[in-house]
Structure formats: structure tokens, C-alpha cells
Amino acid sequence: MTDPYRVLGVADTADDEAIRAAYLAAIRACPPERDRLRFERVRAAYESISTERDRWAHALFDVAAPTVQEVLEILSGDLRPGCPDEQRLYRLLGGR
């Protein structure tokens, strides 16, 4: 994922305080000894948008293109697990 806002789970309009809070929560949930890669991703995301100037710079100069995975994550952000359609379920198991 390339979007630091999504990495930290904050809105595009989040201020310094909200971003710092999200960053601290993220590194508490994922300390470097548990998942180094994720920790580094979180830290890089924080460093890229921690101040207002950083956020402007990110908006102006970031050229990371969204990946298929990122698009999928954006599209599935508001999804909740659902129930299978009954007819499909029966068809899958060989019912008519």
C-alpha cells in the first residue's frame, strides 16, 4: 500500500494530532520486533505526512501510482462480510 493515510488509517483531512495519535497506536499494535516490515511502513507513512508541510509536499510530489491491491482495499473499505445467497449455496453443493 502506498497511501500513507491508508497505512495509518486516517482521513485525508486529518491534522498533526490525529496523525500522531494514529501513528502511536499503529506502532503500539505493531512493534518492530513483531512485524518489522509493517513497522517500517507505518513509520515511513508517518514521516511523509506528520506535519502540514509534509502533507502538502506529499500531495504535490508523491507519484506512487495506486496498485491493484490498493484499489481493492479502497473499494472494499466499506464492505462487511455478508451471507451467501441460498440458491447459489445449494447449486454449489449439487442441489437443483
Add this chain to the structure above:
Amino acid sequence: MSHKKRPSKASAAPPVVKKAVLPDQAEAALGASRYREAIEDYKELLKQERRPAWLEGLAAAYAGRAEQLAQKGMVKEALALWRTRADMCGTPLIEGPYVGWLLEAGEGEQALRLLAGATQKLSPDAQRQLETQVAAAVLMAPDSALTALAADSPLLRHRAAAQAALAAFARGDDAAMAEHGQAIPFRSPYRDLRALLKAFSLYRTDARQAAVALTRVPADGPFEPLAAVLRVCVLPGEAWLASLHSLNEVGRALVFDIKGWPEERRPLVLELAKLSDGPASAAMLYDLLARHRSTLPADTAAQLCRRLLPHAPGRLKTYSASFGALCAVEKDHILALAAELKRDPEQAEDHWLMLVERLRADPAQRARAALVLRRLADERSRYDRGRPPDEDALAWLAQSLELDPEDRATHITLIRALRVRSEPKELRKCLEAALARFPDDAEVLLEAVETALASGAFRKAAALARRVLKLDPINPRVRTVVGHAHLSHARKQIAGRNPVSARRELDEAAQWLRTNADHGSIKLLRGLIDERREEGDALLRAGLAEMGCALVGSFHLVLEASYTRHDPKALLRRAGIERNVVPATSEVVALAHALNAARVGDKAVQTALDLLSDVLRGAAAEQFAESDQLVVCEALHRHNQRAMVRRYAEAALRRWPARPVFVYLRASAAYGANPWRMPQRELLVLDRALELAQASGDQRTALRLDDLLAAATGHIGLPGEDDDDYLDGLPGNDAGTMLEMMLAALGEDAFLDIVRKQLGKPVFEEMRRDLGGNKKQFIRALIELLGAIGPPPGLGDAGAYADPLPIVPLKPPPRRKRHTAPPDMQKDLFDD
């Protein structure tokens, strides 16, 4: 139509005389899995006598052949063969894989009829296995199809609970699903369904736990289609997307159901799944999102597509039709980023500057305009690496500060740029402005310290450094800076023959500095001012010892001698240094590290290296490790020690032939000052090294080789842009004259090489054939053609091939673009 009766094959063909089949033959065919042959052999044998062993052999051969067919997906054929087997050999139909094949072929009801009629003939284990196999079929079958099953069959007894659990699952009623699931016993034929439903209920809250629960469901069980769906659902990240294709249409739809994807977004996700299988270009992703924009949340598609536009600027034309017009600011922004991605700094600068003009008109956007200006300066400096920032970069930084005077980072960037350019008046003004705005900022104060040091104001530097330490007591950088400030002041005092002050400064320096090298320097300086000769010599030797090795110590001693206006050779003698001893490789590497710490352009460094050149030359043939040899070469290269770099790089190439970085260093050392003198064979070597560097992912070396090749060939840009301007500067602004000059300067072959490259092989070869291979005529025709239509872009770099250079651009060429290939050597030209 003719109805003429054709003779039958039987009557036309000669009668086939069958050979007698031996039992061994049949067994051998069966053992070798040649089932068709075995079937025929056993049939022949059974015609002679109906022996039980041969009957068993035939049954085994039929079974083997049916399995082979089923493995190929020919389930219907396998079923037919199994029925033949039962007829011919009297084996029970229900044994083996028959029921499984029936279910696979969608003949569940027939499987159930068979099961009802045959259960009493099977062992309890086989019966349980069979019941498990048909569990899904029983669950889905109409009640009327199950009348033949025994009333006490677990298939019937647990069926209602299994159906209720499945229905609860479809309703999303977890409580009812759990309750009915518990009514399915552990040994029930429906046990897999129970485990699966449990995993599904976990999936709603914890996909990882669900994945763990799924591992307990055996593969290829009666509910495998459902298990496969859940296995895809629990895959992390986008892996589930890539696995969608392993399911059938119904399975895919169920994955979407379970994940909660609305129907209207599913086609988009299925297309994303295809993209995720291979490398997806930005343009492909853009097109996909634009096509499905109506199914996405408001503005999501537009935002994503805007992010993709710099990577696919060709889509700018269609963007407005899909999402509405972009404003001028957005367009300039996207085009600037697109130009950067294309590595076209000139175009990027143009668009960034247009963006700045638009942004600065809006007071709310001025800080953003300031950021863009700083970025422009940074990029220019990055591009001109190693050179002081140019006027444009300075102007952009100054404008950036006008727009956003609170940007501390820009203040610091500008201060550093002015310091590098040695512009004291501007520097002082800028520093004062920064200090006025950030009086208690350690980083700004540190810049003030370094600026004071650069101007030789040591006391002022020390005072400023103390202010930094008050703000940041553990700042190691300022500690070093303060210590070095005292050291520098001490040198100044020593040079001015003022030993008392020098000692005082050295005492101060000793308090601040921590490294052995620094303490070594202090001892060397103390040795210089000690009036007692013997004690002074002892201090010099002690200082050298602190430096780690004689070579590094000698280097520092010569530096100190230069800084304090002493005779370096005399000091080396006093310190007991023998200058004709070849140093160990480790000493040379240590010297390389010391050189890396020394300032480029320091005359004292040059003096030191001159004095040490004999021993360094002697050490070049030593057996360095490759990485060490590189460190040494790079350090010497940094200080522009061309002869020495060449010696070390050539030694490296003897041991590691064609290593791109050493090829670069050797060529740079040999021709760096006059790259246009580089011969063609050297260009070829560099080109091969460039290919090697690119293939091995060594981007730094590739860029350096690219730069050197560009300097050597004088190439100024990719064809198509700006070349006309360049040609304007050539003497005689006439294409024909210019081409004649090129021909005279380069010679026929090199001229033809260039023209061939520029015109393209097809056109070039066609003309050559038309002129029957007459070289002179061909060249005349080319000059006429190019004179008439104008030389192709890029055909102005004649200097690349001339030795000495006959044509020199009269105005500075525009900024060159990256990758410039060296001239393609057409060895096969005019072979005839």
C-alpha cells in the same frame, strides 16, 4: 448422390489370424499399466477357459483403465467401463470409486439408489465411507429420492440438522447455525459441513482463526466445493483475488456474497483479478477504473485516476470526458509529475514554474508554491550533483522563502547553498534572517557555526556552538564542530607563530573532541609547537600512533604541516616516517577512508597525496579485496587523482575483467578531462559496461557510464527536441555545409554510421541498394537528401567523432536527457 454399395472392410481385408495369448503376456501388460492390452489378453484367455485368476485379472485391467479415464476428466466413460466390468467379471458395482464418479458426473440420485440397495452388502467401514461420500448429495436430494435409504441411516437421521444449519448460514443467523451444527454428531457423514460452518462463523470476526479452522477440514471431502470457497475467502491481501479463477462461476459469486461485495462492483473486481495476474500498467488500471466509475463511491474513481495520470499522461484527453474538466493547476501539476517520471527535467521545470505562477496568485496556496520552488531547487541540485547550486536554484530558494518565510528547512537549504557558492554577503543576510526567525533553533545555529567556521571566524563559531549545546547538550555534531573550530584556530595560531594561544586552543579542542584521529591531530599540533625538540618528536610519533597506521598518520601529518606552514618532508623525517616502504592493503584502505573525510579541493590533500604517491603506486599491485579496491579507487577518484585511479582501476580490471564500475573509473581517469578524445574502442567498452551495469541493477554505475558516454560523444539530447536550437549555434547554419564538415571531420565510415543510425536501417539500406553499393555516390546522395530535408534530429553532434574536436557548440547545450547510447558500430557496412 451415389448409393453404390461399398464393400465391407471385413470382406476387403485379409482375415486376421489371432495369435494365442499366454497368461504371462496378460499379466505383464497389467503389471505395466497397459490396461487396454491387458483387457484384450484376458478376454482371449477367458474364451479358452473361465479361470478365476484370469477373471480377477480382467477386473483389475478394467478398473485400471477406468481410473485412467477418470483422471483425464472422462468420468462418463469411466462409469461406462465400470459397469462393463461389473457385467463381465461379476464384481459389485458399488465398490471402489464408482459412487464418487456418479456424484462427480451429477448423477447423485443414481448414487443414492445404489447406496440404498447395496449398504447391507458392505463392511461397516466401507458403508461409513460411502455415506460420507454421498452426504452432500443426500443433503441436496429431494425427499422422494431418499425413500430407499434405511430409516436409521445417519444420512437421514442427521439430515434435518444439517439442512437447518445450512439454511441458518444462508440467513446469517450464527446462533441458529451453531445450535443446529451441534446437533450433528462428530461421526456423522455431515461432520465436514459442521466444521465448515464453524469456520464460516469465525470468518465474520477473525479471518485468521477461520483459516486455522479450515485446516481441520479434509480436502476432497463431500463438501469440498464449499470448503474451496472459504479457502479463497480467508486468503490475505489480494491473494484471494488471484485465486478467484480457481473457482467456478457459482463459487466466485459465493466468495463475493461472503465478502460482502455488492453485485454492481463484481465485474470490476473480476477484471482487477485479471490485472493482478500479470503486470498491470497504469494505463490499463486507469481504463478499468474509468469504465467502471459509476459503480464506485463518489469521487473514488476520479481520485484514483488522477493519481494514475502522471503515469499515463495520454489519458489526460479522456479524463475530462469521464470525470469533468481538470483546472489549470491540476493539469500543470500532473504534467510536471509526468515529465519527472519521464526524466525530462526541463519540461518538468516548465510545468512546475507554471504551477507556481498559478498557486502564488492565491494567498491560501502560497505555501504550496513555496514548496514547489524548493523542490525545483532541490531537483536542480540533485541533477547537478557535485556542482554548487546554480543561480536558478538560489533564486527559487529565495522566492520560496518570500512566499513562506516560516519554512525553516528552506532557510537551511539556502544557507548551505550560499555557503557552498561562497557568497558571504548574501549568506550573512540569509543567516541573519533565519536566526531572527528561529533564534533558539539548534539546527539553524549549527548552520551559523559552520558559516562562521567557513569564514575563519573561529571564536564566533565556538560561541555559537556553545549556544547550540545549551539547547541540545548531547548534540555530537556540534561537539565535533566546536572541537574542530578550536583545532582550526590553533592551526591559525601556529601558522602565525603564536604558540601560547595555540596551546590554549588545543586544550579547548581536547575537551570537545573524542575520536582517536582528532586526539592524534592534537598531539601532532602540540609536537609542532613544542620548543623541546625531543619532546616534540615524541609527540609527533604519539600523534601518528593515534592515527592507527603509518600511512594515515603520514597523511595527517602532511595536512597539518600544510595548514601550519611547516615543511612536510622535514616533519615526516622528524616523526621517523620512511617514505619508501610499501604499505599494507589495510593501510591503503584506511587512507581511503581518511580521504573520504577530507574536503575535496583542499590543496593540503593534494600536497599530501603528492608526497605519498610513490608508496601508493607501489601498493596498487597488492591483492586487495574487490570491495577494498573499489573504496580506494572511489576515494582517489573523489580527489581527482586521475593517474592513481587509473593505476588502481587497471589493477582491478586485471583481476576482475570488465567489472563495470572499474571500467568506468579507468575510463574516467584516462579521458575524464578530455572525454571527446576517447577512441571508438573505448566507447564500445563503456557501452558494454553500461549494459552489464544495467543488467546487474547497478544503477549508480549505469548513470555514471551514461554520463561519461554522453560527455564523450557530445550527445545533448534524445532526438526530437531542442536539437534545432543546438544546430543554430554551429558554424555555418546550413545543413549541407554542416554535413560536409562532419564528413570531413569524421571520415566516411563514421559519418555513415551516424547517418544510418539517424535515418534508420530500412531507409538507409534501401538507398544503399539503389546506388548499387557505390560508397561515394551513396554518401553524396545522403548529403543531398539530408541537405534538402534538413538533418535529422541529433545529427549535430559531430564533435563526438572527431579527434581533435573540430566543431564546438557556441552556446551551452540544453540539459541532456538520460540514456544516450553510444554510436552503433556498423561493421557490416559496405562489406561488398
